[in-house]
Amino acid sequence: MTYLTEFQKKIRTFLPEIELRFEEPMHQHTSFRIGGDAEVMAFPKNREELRQILKVSALLDTKPAILGAGTNVLAPDEGIAGLVICLKDCLDGLAQIGDTAIRVMAGVTMSRAAVYAANLGLAGLEFAHGIPGTVGGGVYMNAGAYGGELGQVCTQVEVMDYEGNQRTLCREELGFSYRHSALQDSGEIVLSACFSLTPGQPETIRDKMRELIGRRTASQPLNLPSAGSAFKRPANGYAAALIENAGLKGYRVGNAAISEKHAGFAVNLGGATAADVKSLLEQVSDRVFAQSGIRLEPEIRIW
Numbered sequence: 001m002t003y004l005t006e007f008q009k010k011i012r013t014f015l016p017e018i019e020l021r022f023e024e025p026m027h028q029h030t031s032f033r034i035g036g037d038a039e040v041m042a043f044p045k046n047r048e049e050l051r052q053i054l055k056v057s058a059l060l061d062t063k064p065a066i067l068g069a070g071t072n073v074l075a076p077d078e079g080i081a082g083l084v085i086c087l088k089d090c091l092d093g094l095a096q097i098g099d100t101a102i103r104v105m106a107g108v109t110m111s112r113a114a115v116y117a118a119n120l121g122l123a124g125l126e127f128a129h130g131i132p133g134t135v136g137g138g139v140y141m142n143a144g145a146y147g148g149e150l151g152q153v154c155t156q157v158e159v160m161d162y163e164g165n166q167r168t169l170c171r172e173e174l175g176f177s178y179r180h181s182a183l184q185d186s187g188e189i190v191l192s193a194c195f196s197l198t199p200g201q202p203e204t205i206r207d208k209m210r211e212l213i214g215r216r217t218a219s220q221p222l223n224l225p226s227a228g229s230a231f232k233r234p235a236n237g238y239a240a241a242l243i244e245n246a247g248l249k250g251y252r253v254g255n256a257a258i259s260e261k262h263a264g265f266a267v268n269l270g271g272a273t274a275a276d277v278k279s280l281l282e283q284v285s286d287r288v289f290a291q292s293g294i295r296l297e298p299e300i301r302i303w
């Protein structure tokens with residue numbers, strides 16, 4: 001019996017109504033618009049459905065891949081054998097906690113969380129407004145921009161392990177550092193996150209968000225598929241400046257290229273493969289290293 005039939009048979013026993021899609025194209029779920037088919041993709045609507053899916057996967061001795069909005073993932077051309085659990089829009093909900101905090105479910109986009117906070121007159125998430133991922137992916141990645149990072153405002157995170165056990169982690173246990181959280185090491189799944197914010201005027205908060213969106217639109221190649229910054233910021237300098245100084249703006253492998261508009265972005269010019277992007281990132285990293293002695297590491301999660 002294949003994984004697919006086995007999974008389908010078992011999961012239907014526990015969750016007859018669960019939304020499952022088979023041979024689901026990953027390129028439809030990633031901002032890069034790249035990736036072959038996932039054998040099975042599941043869309044749990046709440047934490048109980050997620051728990052049951054994880055338990056069935058554990059029974060089958062497999063570990064599913066977790067997908068948020070797919071805005072930081074390079075999915076393989078050959079597809080994914082087994083299960084992908086998509087949490088975007090699935091784990092949904094936002095709530096105000098006390099006067100100055102909010103709790104946001106993992107599948108909510110960071111932009112929606114920032115607008116929710118602004119409407120409550122709470123400042124601190126303006127930087128996250130233009131980051132196109134979910135709160136779950138954002139906490140996992142410690143997403144940040146323009147001097148802000150989720151780790152600065154995130155106080156508590158509910159997580160689930162691959163056996164379906166749940167626990168709550170406080171800030172100290174989340175080990176936030178630049179584009180890193182302890183969840184990348186533990187592999188636990190974010191269910192929700194609490195953010196501690198500061199009172200502000202909704203209009204002032206919205207003005208700040210508009211200003212930051214303006215800066216993004218002016219500097220980033222938002223008209224082409226990408227996964228955001230291709231490389232992490234190195235200890236000395238900026239990836240984009242190093243790439244530009246190495247003469248690599250516009251450098252192309254197949255249909256993947258370093259953006260002409262922002263050298264920190266690798267873009268899909270149309271029909272790029274994961275192999276194109278991987279080769280592009282390797283070649284750029286090697287050439288920058290040869291020129292500057294600085295080794296660039298991908299920020300994009302290569303599956």
Ligand SMILES: Cc1cc2nc3c(=O)[nH]c(=O)nc-3n(C[C@H](O)[C@H](O)[C@H](O)COP(=O)(O)OP(=O)(O)OC[C@H]3O[C@@H](n4cnc5c(N)ncnc54)[C@H](O)[C@@H]3O)c2cc1C
Nearest residue numbers: 068069070071072133134136137138143144145190227228
């Ligand atoms: C145009 C553009 C601009 C961007 N700008 C920024 C920016 O300014 N700053 C920035 O930091 N990033 C930026 N990004 C990258 C991306 O949006 C962030 O990394 C974001 O946090 C990814 O969230 P996601 O939901 O899309 O995660 P995905 O891409 O779906 O997943 C990323 C990783 O997180 C894991 N993951 C996802 N959800 C969960 C969960 N609930 N629990 C545990 N693990 C999970 C996945 O397994 C994967 O390893 C940009 C991307 C694009 C396309």
